[in-house]
Amino acid sequence: MAIRKDSLKGYETRMANPDTETRDLLILGGGLVGMTLALAAAHRGLSSHVIDRADPADLTREGFDDRATAISTASWRLFRNIGLADGLEKFACDIASIAVTDQNRPGRLDFTPEAHEGTLGRMFPNRRLRLALFEAAAAQPLIHWVPKAEIASRERGEFSASATLADGRTLKGRLMVAAEGRNSPTREEAGIAIAKWDYSHRAVIAGLSHSRPHGNVAWEIFYPAGPFALLPMRDDPDGTHRSSLVWTVSEADGAGVTKLSDRAFLAEVQKRMGDILGEVTGAGPRSSWPLGFHHTAKITDTRLALVGDAAHGIHPIAGQGLNLGLRDVGALVEVIADGMRIGLDPGDAQLLKRYENWRGLDSFMVALATDGLTRLFGVPGRTASAVRRLGMSAVQRTPLLKTFFMDEARGVSGDLPELLKA
Template identity: 75%
Template sequence: MDDKRDLLILGGGLVGMTLALTAARRGVSSHIVDRADPADLTAEGFDGRASAISTASWNLFTNIGLADRLEPLGCDIASIAVTDQMKPGFLDFTPEPHEGTLGRMFANRDLRLALFEAASEEPLIAWHSKSEITERRRDEHGVSATLGDGRKLHGNLMIAAEGRGSPTRDEAGIVIAKWIYSHRAIIAGLVHEKPHNNVAWEIFYEAGPFALLPMLDLPDGSHRSALVWTVGEDDASGTLKLSNRAFLAEVTKRIGNIFGEVTSVGPRSSYPLGFHHTAKIVDHRLALIGDAAHGIHPIAGQGLNLGLRDVGALVDVLADGMRLGLEPGDAQLLDKYERWRGLDAFSVALATDGLTRIFGIPGKTASAVRRLGMAGIQRTPILKTFFMDEARGVTGDMPDLLKA
């Protein structure tokens, strides 16, 4: 007999798997389908990326029971330093002691392991890994996906969580606005002489931002940070091919002595940067979450957090509706989800795109204007508090799942 579940989630990355687990904690069942092998995704060295988890996103992980698994693996972000080319006039976002941290840094591998382990223990989640989808269907009676081995999975609501290149979104004909920045983000782990003191650095150069994100020390006490270095598309290949010594020399040229000597660099990888935003995030028995709906520049570290806000809002809407006797694919519920998430996601996307463009304007005059503006914000507590709350994700109409 077919195993019909409430949700049919297509895409088992960080956002898709968090959705499945969050839904299960509210009594909502799901199929989750992903083409990847979990063993590959959690292998050492598969993905050197790290993610900043905001206060609101950490509340979500706490509310779904992941905090104990993740707590020892995260590095607090105590403050954020923002500077234009390391010149005077920088911004220092440091909350008061009673306000807690600005977030936590986690290796993506650690997030995946925690999510995968929790999902494998949850009976309301049917996890279909290493599975290709050959057909998707949505009609008045429900949704289905046919897998490459002939199995057919059924649900009431289809969720597109496959990321930026979502085939489910494209097959549904949802209009998408997008452009590329002609830049690539180079990702690497750095080991350095001085402690980072839990400070995240965002250093803006004309070619793009140069971010240094605090990570936990190695077991031998060596200090670590994650590097996200934006370079022009034409320069990316050459930068990746630099010897470790030459690469570290370029890093040191851009950060000065803030970390002392940078002693080693881990494996390097890169990915292209672009912007996209869909005209709508729902269709008949279909909801989009995460990068399937909105892809933004990593300038403010909000990409994953934006997807987790989608998760919190969608599960809140569906669970509340199901308590009233509505089924998950009900058009009223999907409309509520779109109204809740559409404006917030669009606002964040525009803000990150605006920052990217403002800090990319070349010339001494533009730099001087930016530094004057940052100095003004530095002297205005109410503005600093606003930006810190935005970084924490604790502004606006928050889903209950994202509240402490």
């Protein structure tokens, strides 16, 4: 069920006179990345203020957000290590395999790990992730959570950072963390340069019901207009088979697709997916989101660190957006905790430099790869399609390449933070 306003009364009463101490972290933004950061920090004994403008009761209301998210193997380890996995497990749908095709033509590429390697990830409704995070945060004394708050001004000084709220309260932390998403006002105010462009695409999101079981397979069907993804979800209690659709369309077509009649929408979906999941029998509410790319020139400044979409925004082609942000979380918490153990301040320039070096290159390479895939599969024409399918067939026959791509999808390659390790 959603978090109701009355379920927060105990929390709000406890915090009626906000703690005036300077905490380790001042986290601006309490979404999926920001709240995970606060919980991961608390796991290592770090205190935080979390300021968010949204009402948690609205964010967890049925029907508010019908999106679903793929949580990679490494990100699931993070959730398990900070105590969230047990409460989330019953809502998970394993991704046992990923199938990739070019317009459903011959030359399919399959990624299926060995039995001992586990799954490629898990699918969760965003609402369930938020509920788990919010409930854990409300019970954690090291987190001072301030929802429904507008920030009037931000200050970063030699010894601390602060945010003054519209109601006059001022909250202080030793390190300010921007976790406000793609349009981060903290990043803009800091004057951090950013490279960005618009793909002129929109992602149309909807839940689907269908006649055939998905078999825990995630499908990525590439069309010139963009990928058409079918992501496995748990069956309904009555046995109805469910998947989440992420359909990339041109900006010009976005409004038209979301406004199609239910019958016309189902027909268009069926035409693009073929008989992969049998007959599409229904679709939930539709929403659409603009797609773009952005990457900052740096992810730190004086007593400031950027995490998640505040630092990098990528195309959802490989489902790595949130997972990239959760790697930021693990790295930042590890850097700060290690530094504090030897007496360094959370905002120490040496620690921020380590975080910058650790996360800057990895996030850039993932962003570059997703952008390249988007452009590669967006080239129209039969010749381009034939070349792509030839390349996929080559990868299909090369176990080492398949293992490399699967490790990237699972988030287990590279220099992982301790919280994202088994």
